[in-house]
Amino acid sequence: MSSRWRGNPWAVLLTLSLGFFMTLLDLTAVNVAIPSMIGDMHASLDEVLWVINVYILVLAALLITFGRLGDVRGPRTMFIGGVALFTVASVLCGLSQDPAQLIATRAVQGLGAAALMPQTMTIIIGTFPAERRGVALGVWGGVAGVATIAGPTLGGLLVSTAGWRWIFFVNVPIGAIVLAMAFILVPDIRHGSRRKLDVVGVLLAAATLVCLTFALTEGQRYAWNAGIWALLGAAALLLVLFLLHQGARQQRAPLLPFVLFRDRNYTVMSFVSATVQVGMLGLFLPVMIYLQSVLRFSALAAGLVMAPAMVVSAVLSPVAGRMADRIGGKYVLMAGLTLFAAGLAWLTRVTDVGRAWWEFQPALITAGVGIGCVFGPMVTVAMYHVEPTMAGAASGVLNTIRQIGTVIGSAAVGAVLQNRLAAALQDEAAKRAAGLPAGVRGQFLEGFREAAESGQEVGVGQGGAVVHPPQGTPTGLVHHLEQAAAATFQHGVVDAMRPTLALPIIVIAVGALACLLVRRRQAGSPRTAPRPADLSASA
Template identity: 50%
Template sequence: MNKLRGNPWVTLAVLSLGFFMTLLDLTIVNIAIPDMVDHLDASLDQILWITNAYTLALAVLMITSGRLGDLIGKKNLFLYGVALFTLASLACGLSQDPAELITFRAVQGVGAAMLLPQTLSLVVDVFPPGRRGAALGVWGVVAGVSGAAGPTVGGLLVTRLDWRWIFFVNVPLGVLTVVGAALWLPRPARSVRHRFDATGVALSSVALLLLAFGLIEGEKYAWNGWIWTVIGASAVAAAVFLVQQRSRQGDEPLVPFSLFRDRNFTLMNVVGIAISFGIVGLFLPITVYLQSVLGYSAQKAGLVLLPLSVGTFVTAGPAGVLAERLGGRWILMAGLSCFGGGLAWVMAVADVGRSWTGVAAPLFLMGMGAGCTFAPMAAEVMRNVPPRLTGAASGVNNALRQVGSVLAGAVVGAVLQGQLASSLEEQAARRAGSVPPDFRASFLRGFDSAGRHLDVAGNTPGTRLPASVPAPEAHRVQDAAAAVFGHGFVDAMRPTLLVSVAVMAAGALCCLFVKKFDGASANPHGLPMTEEEIAAAQAAAEADAAPARR
């Protein structure tokens, strides 16, 4: 069994299992929202925080955790993160009210933030350049499939078992990962004593926390002065953080500025934000559309989204290998274009009363596009990073991707709610003639502020009738309300998806400025290496070349 310790493929398998759990939990909760509303008696705002508490903890702590992996050992932090994530998942499943669930979701996010940056960093550390493309291909498959499979897996668990099982499923996976990591991950090797930038950690955490909180809560408070004060305070904290980091560049900073001397590293972080934005921008409206407009169960909605996972699985592996051999520029551009094109396709075909078959092809196209992004982006963002900075680089990249997720949730949620408010009022006025006169006024009033207060089932105050109302009249009101919500939501979903299409197009354009690929052992541009790293790189190159000479 000790022979497996340090084997790069065994290391990759263990890392992938932990990676899979954390990304699955980014999307699996969406499909369970209706059931959580019913069983926990949760408000819409509380439900949003059940989702956002996890993302918020990820975004705030990712940079810190990436750097901590460099300082105290990546294996150690990965193990601690998986253990905390597993225990928090159990606590989430046992939660009895929304407040408990929100709290334990935040703890889950802390565990995920501890382990997530270590996965990409360790893959780059243990695989030599010649075999890194295949490894990143596997990593890309896991990254793509785990996020895309969340609604499908969640739908099956919610329908067959209970919403709590979307969290309980992590417990056996977490135990397996902890055991595998303890037995088979390479032992941490630290030959130099490192310093920990506590001031940088505090400043970056405050900046990201305020930014994420302001974006998440902005729509709830109608983007009033208080919200802009919070976002402004985030900008001030970020500016102070950058000044503090500039003064520490020669003394192990939290964010080494030398990373951004490489244009590809900078551009790949922008692309990562776009990819995260597009994925969140799809799942939020599409899950409501499938369940509340088309009336599908959680299981059927999850199965309808299965083509997304299949498409990702088809392209993720080959995309990683091709990116390592040819460079990721054109593969990334094709992936972003396919994802954006699929979103536009959904905009064109989505309507009330349509069959699920109409969205199957665009979802498959989006999956193929997503599969073309994860591994190539990872290859390009880490290609020129010296070994001592892989944890910091991975932390920065993952943190910015989570900021993209938070930004998407805020922007997409705000656009959807704003569009929904106006479209529901318009549809209600158009269809009020079919409502019995005695109920027409309350029917119209019920949709006046429905865009802000609508629950996920499409219920509004004006459609909740006393039991004494005759059945024929009640049915007329309910049918009219269903038509208003269905057509109103579709009308609001189209401009909402258009926002994500525009972001994906901007990400694709960024790929035009990626530097041309010069080979797997591309020389770092502006990223200084120590003498030990240069010697290790030369030894690795000679080892890779030895079979060819023989």
Template identity: 50%
Template sequence: MNKWRGNPWAILAVLSLGFFMTLLDLTIVNIAIPDMVGRLDASLDQILWVVNAYALALAVLLITAGRLGDLRGKKTLYLSGVGLFTLASLACGLAQGPGQLIAFRAIQGIGAAMLIPQTLSMIIEVFPAEKRGAALGVWGATAGLSGAVGPSFGGLLVSRLDWRWIFFVNVPIGVLVIAAGLVVMPAAKRTVRHRFDVPGVVLASISLFCLAFGLIEGEKYDWNGLIQAMIAVAVVTMAIFLVYQRGQQDNEPLVPFELFRERGFTLINFVGVAVSFGIVGLSLPLTIYLQSVLGFSAVKAGLLMLPLAAGAVISAGPAGVLSQRLGGKYILMAGLTAFGGGMVWVAAAAGAGSGGGVVIAPLFVTGLGAGCTFTPMASEVMRNVPARLSGAASGVNNALRQVGSVLAAAVVGAVLQARLASSLREQAQQRAGEIPAAYRDRFVQGFDQTGGHLEIGGGSRPANLPADVAHRVEVVAAQVFGHGFVDAMRPTIFVSAGVLLAGLIACLFVRSVRGPSANPHGLPVSDEELAAQRG
């Protein structure tokens, strides 16, 4: 097997498999939300923390982990991250309550943060410049595919087994990645010793945690003083972080401000955040809609989302080729248009009494759009970044995308809960006339008291009712939840589509450059080349 050691394509396969496994966990959990709510006796806001604990730990630690790879060796950190992620996945599958699951998901996020920055750095190291574009295309397509297939694969596991297997499945994959990595990856190298910006890490962590907590729990606590204080702390801490980072620019800062002087880098990073909003903003409400409103099993819901994955797979490859011929800017704009348009189409087509088939075509269009975003973003974001900052730029890029996922899940969850609380009350009041008069007030109060602590499937039902009345209450309650959730889902999806529109507008200000990335993750750009590109 020694002939495989150092083979770039074998290394890329190992890196892509680990990368795929970690990004898959950002979306695969969504399909299991109804199952976890029931089996763990958890609330929707608790399950949202299961989603966000992983993304938050991942986002906060990405840049620091990238520096650790330079210090301890990329192979060492990559395989250590895979090992920690695998053990945490096993622990998640064995969790006995929502609190344990949230804690183990955070540890999963730490493992993912250790390995993700090393994937891009090692691709840069092992591939020659002329093949780096193709390898980068595989890396970008892996990112897109992971988000698209998560719901389908998760639905199959949840239906055939149960929610725990969305975590157990990572164990054999992790073991395979470690075994293959030990065989094909070159020996770990210790390169440049970096200073760790501990105050920067602490300040960024506090700010992100307080912001996510405030947004996720705001509706539950009726946006009281605690929530307002958390958001205020997030804003103040972020301001302190930026001031502190400004003073550290000559001393290996956590975020080099020089990166953001390049307009393309700044704008494409914003587009990456917008794409994260699109993925989370569609998958979270749609999986609940398919299962809890239409009553589909997890596997059927996952199969109905396969057109999303199919569209992404079909368009990802051609998008990379067309980006070189036409320019990544235009492919990104086309992709964002189809992505956002497909989401709006999904929201318009979905109804409380419609069949699942109405979302197939719009999901396919959405997938085509998503597939046209990942590879162009991966190549365009590093264009014109100085070679000495390529490692930091990779870390910042990955971190901002994950911050986008955290913010997206927090914002989408907050909007969904707020709209659902309101729409359930409205629907209960409108439909209360369909049940006997003696029970109407209790029926409406059952939904009115849900507030921000919502149970998927409806509100509280009056107990100790005659059999015929109880049956009628159940039927009407299901109608209340179905119509109420659809009424809440539409504006939730529109919020994410609006963020995608902002990303589309940002693309208008990206310089148009054809051909491969002028600086494919590490190659210096001469003044003449830079001047030629900028026209």
């Protein structure tokens, strides 16, 4: 049985997709759990942002490294090791008792994801014949889109029924199944590459991302002081040093092979993949907070708001991959990115206090259609002319750039949200304080000022500030204060969301324009990548 199915392309694709799905599911499932984590662990918004960012940070810093290690040690070996580490780390995440423990275990989880993720594309390219590779990569890319959208729905179900820890524990049975399937079904594809690892390059890349992410995530907390700007400057300097170092190593197995970027389509798709991730984080982070903290939806209800868009994206992704194979991905991508940006823009107009769930569906479905038309064609266009011997490096670089977009997107969107939320809460408090008696007005304003600075203003059940009226305050006035505080909080979050969503809309629109640079494949043009039959593979 195992020998008959071993190496079967579709069985291999199913195994790889499950592992890939598991790593990406947590990325967006954590977003829906943010309000619950803040309340349960008494964490601040910037601490919970680190729970998201440290995972992406480790993933982005080490993807290229593990892509290279896959070329050297074999992608099957690295895939199995990554799945095992990710599964163990998921257990530790679920057992964490405070933000520091959760951040540390999420870093280990990111390490496992970095080990397995680049191997998925390498094995797909080595397993599928050239004429079916577009469909396979379309399914693989579709898994990315579905996982990103499914995260809030499945995460909401788990948070509502079992608690936020189960968004991590659920990975254990999935990981066990993927490990068993990998041992039985996935062949050991090797290209005979033996290259030394660029340790200096790894350290420079990691340091660049750490400086950038810390500055963006903690900027509001430290009032964008000189230290934060120094970190941003250090990130820019380290990036230059990294590129210079890579330029000097182009003949000695560089971490970032510049030869990949001689292909215009690969270069453009690398940029577009980063813009898409900024858009995804820009959608989920503020919207999940808004649905639960302002509209008081449960985590499950908030996740289900995304479900129709998830279904649409899942159905369209393979279709979009086939269309990219037949007519080229350029216009499919442009249409998808345009619809994605349009859906977000529509969402900003719908967002307000007191909305019903169905009022968001036209905007979200529009965005879902766009997402479904992006992931498959994006990967197909990027990897079309990549040689199998460079598949690990190309996959690692492409995924790294995509995750760098996620790092920057999460940090930048989080920074804008924190900044605008702090300002909006105080502005709204000032408006409503004018209608309060002088005896409680100062305390009301001070409560919101402290809430804006502490970062603990978006948890489940919170009202934006703690206001304690003096003893003997009439019951009617206390009720009036509570209503004023709730209105301040709700309108403050809504006011903060609109400029926050503007950032991903602009970035996605730039990505759509960049697709104009894609060279459209001529009908009947040969593929340069050899078929898997030309590769050495052992069962």
